[in-house]
Amino acid sequence: MGPTPLGWYLALSAVLFAIGVLGVLVRRNVIIIFMAIEIMLNAVNLAFVAIARSRGSMDGQVIVFFVMTVAAAEAAVGLAIILAMFRNRETTNADELATLRW
Amino acid sequence: MAVDVAIAAAKALFIVLLVVQVMGLGVFFERKVSALIQDRIGANRAAIFGFAGLGLVNTLVADPIKFLLKEDVVPASSDRLLHSLAPILSLVPVLVTFAVVPFGDVLEVGGRVVNLQAAELSIGILYVLAMVSLGVYGVVLAGWASNSRWSLLGGIRGSAQMISYEIAMGLALIGIVLTYNTLDLQEMARAQGTLLWGWLPAWGILYQPIGFLIFMTAGIAESKRIPFDLPESESELVSGYFTEYSGPKHLMFMMSDFVEVVLVAALVTTLFFGGWQIPWLYRDGFHFPFGGAVALPSLAVAVLQVTSFALKLVFFTWLQIVIRWTLPRFRYDQLMRLGWQGLLPLALANVVVSALLIVLWSGRSA
Amino acid sequence: MVGALGVSQVAFLILAALTVLSALTVVVHRNPVHSAVALVSTLCLLALFFFALDAQLVAILQVIVYAGAIVVLFLFVIMLLNLQAQSRATGGPLLVAAATLGGVALAGLVVSGLGRAAAPPAAGVGAGFGETAALARELFTAYLLPFELTSLLLLVAIVGAVALAKKADG
Numbered sequence: 353m354g355p356t357p358l359g360w361y362l363a364l365s366a367v368l369f370a371i372g373v374l375g376v377l378v379r380r381n382v383i384i385i386f387m388a389i390e391i392m393l394n395a396v397n398l399a400f401v402a403i404a405r406s407r408g409s410m411d412g413q414v415i416v417f418f419v420m421t422v423a424a425a426e427a428a429v430g431l432a433i434i435l436a437m438f439r440n441r442e443t444t445n446a447d448e449l450a451t452l453r454w
Numbered sequence: 455m456a457v458d459v460a461i462a463a464a465k466a467l468f469i470v471l472l473v474v475q476v477m478g479l480g481v482f483f484e485r486k487v488s489a490l491i492q493d494r495i496g497a498n499r500a501a502i503f504g505f506a507g508l509g510l511v512n513t514l515v516a517d518p519i520k521f522l523l524k525e526d527v528v529p530a531s532s533d534r535l536l537h538s539l540a541p542i543l544s545l546v547p548v549l550v551t552f553a554v555v556p557f558g559d560v561l562e563v564g565g566r567v568v569n570l571q572a573a574e575l576s577i578g579i580l581y582v583l584a585m586v587s588l589g590v591y592g593v594v595l596a597g598w599a600s601n602s603r604w605s606l607l608g609g610i611r612g613s614a615q616m617i618s619y620e621i622a623m624g625l626a627l628i629g630i631v632l633t634y635n636t637l638d639l640q641e642m643a644r645a646q647g648t649l650l651w652g653w654l655p656a657w658g659i660l661y662q663p664i665g666f667l668i669f670m671t672a673g674i675a676e677s678k679r680i681p682f683d684l685p686e687s688e689s690e691l692v693s694g695y696f697t698e699y700s701g702p703k704h705l706m707f708m709m710s711d712f713v714e715v716v717l718v719a720a721l722v723t724t725l726f727f728g729g730w731q732i733p734w735l736y737r738d739g740f741h742f743p744f745g746g747a748v749a750l751p752s753l754a755v756a757v758l759q760v761t762s763f764a765l766k767l768v769f770f771t772w773l774q775i776v777i778r779w780t781l782p783r784f785r786y787d788q789l790m791r792l793g794w795q796g797l798l799p800l801a802l803a804n805v806v807v808s809a810l811l812i813v814l815w816s817g818r819s820a
Numbered sequence: 821m822v823g824a825l826g827v828s829q830v831a832f833l834i835l836a837a838l839t840v841l842s843a844l845t846v847v848v849h850r851n852p853v854h855s856a857v858a859l860v861s862t863l864c865l866l867a868l869f870f871f872a873l874d875a876q877l878v879a880i881l882q883v884i885v886y887a888g889a890i891v892v893l894f895l896f897v898i899m900l901l902n903l904q905a906q907s908r909a910t911g912g913p914l915l916v917a918a919a920t921l922g923g924v925a926l927a928g929l930v931v932s933g934l935g936r937a938a939a940p941p942a943a944g945v946g947a948g949f950g951e952t953a954a955l956a957r958e959l960f961t962a963y964l965l966p967f968e969l970t971s972l973l974l975l976v977a978i979v980g981a982v983a984l985a986k987k988a989d990g
Contacts, residue, residue, distance in 0.1 A: 359934060362931075366931050372847070373922070374847055374920060377919040377923075383852055383897065384847065387846055387859050391859070391862065394862070394863065394866050401869075404873075407940055408944055408949070409943070410954055413877070413950065414958045414963050417881065418963075418966060420886060421970050422973065424889065424974075425973050427890045427894070428893065428980075428981040429977050429981050432981040432982075434897060434901075435900070533853070535854070576952070577877060580884065587888025588883065590888070591892070594895050595857070598899055609899075610899065613896070617889070
């Protein structure tokens, strides 16, 4: 697909996605977990845009537009939830926010 | 290929130099115009061999040297990396925005037609909004990294104010985008050369007067100038978010303040006052509507247009300085109320009314 | 493939290395504010990739929305909660090792799977690909329903976030 092959973009997207998964699994602070989720979403965006370019169709970019909007909405609500939980329990450690466990 | 790179570099250098000159002029105006308004003389003590130049030597030579030679004090408990990064994040986005501001029409040199705009982006206006969004980080990180309560308060207030007025600014720009049907600033400046009723240049202010007021207000609020300078409020928060900065970093913050003044002036000029347009001046010379034409070479036309752009820049810089020294500052809740409950609904109404008028009067649909 | 590397490929490799480095900084660094700044740099680098892929509007939206608004929101929450550098940032070493292994395995799986898959039919891009007009045309004709639903979603998110974050008084 031109100078840089599509495979390189998809490989970069896979690596970034894996880094995001690593962040979600390893970190204990819920805000950092949230940031790792954003990295995963961005990796997927990159894959969509690269494939849209390769196929010459705008559908990929439209989907990226929607992913960005939904991510913004999710970030707002998620951070509000974190604020409310912090107000209740004074902690942002995922290990301590475990009252739903049996 | 190499010639293209050289031309692009020359354009970028030219616009940066122009901005820095106008910024210097702005700093000088700040001292002298405020002195005139407050019925005093202003800074005129520094002199080179007795030549004080009405305070030019003081403002443009002595002050920068003073800032650069001061000791760079970093608070012990501060975050060093972020403390040093914040002035850069404050200054660079503002300077880079000038890449899309057109300073002339075209220049025909050696058979090439050079578009007098440093970067020809099809999404010019959105690039401006993006850089303004990135400018928030300088404020927020400066407030946080200094690890002092004045800075933190100033930083949080400043960033909340900036993101609130970004929205009103963006919505005011939508009206202009609807009017000119393009996102590219050079196309907008060119479109303002058409004549209404045969003689009136169709400048943006005629199409979008409310948009101009909203944009000007939001722009002054974005650059945190009085009357919106509570994040910095020299009499309340010591120095707000750049309390803990001294020396060159403080100079960078002051520079970014004045460069933003010039940026607001440049955007207002390009969007609402024709940019580089001189009424009735086209690429081959003057064509007056009441008869008569003066033919001019391309170089002379370009020089006239660049001069007119520079003069309009200086005028709007001066206007913002006069506004600064005239109005008292807003209280913080008044500021936020103005942004969210005043400018935002007004800008939304502006968009709706503009779209309605465009569809009805010019019959332009999809 | 590695024979003759053109300028754009070298640029891609350098930018990709920087992106991976900043993404790693986000998930590894102990100070949340530094993680947020690293996230901003990751997002801006990705915007550069989008520019290279002929997606100008999406790239600039990435900077305006993601880097300019969402991460500012993150920073606000971090500052409001006054999160300092964490002393015990990650779970135990066993978890870190297992997760790293899993992450590498996942990346390897996806890359090898892609290498084996047939390439999608390569098509040229028309004029105005990735421009605002092209994207807007798609949004307002073929994707009108998702567009309207997304605006509804944003409204719900605004109301929800305000309701959740308000202090419960009486």
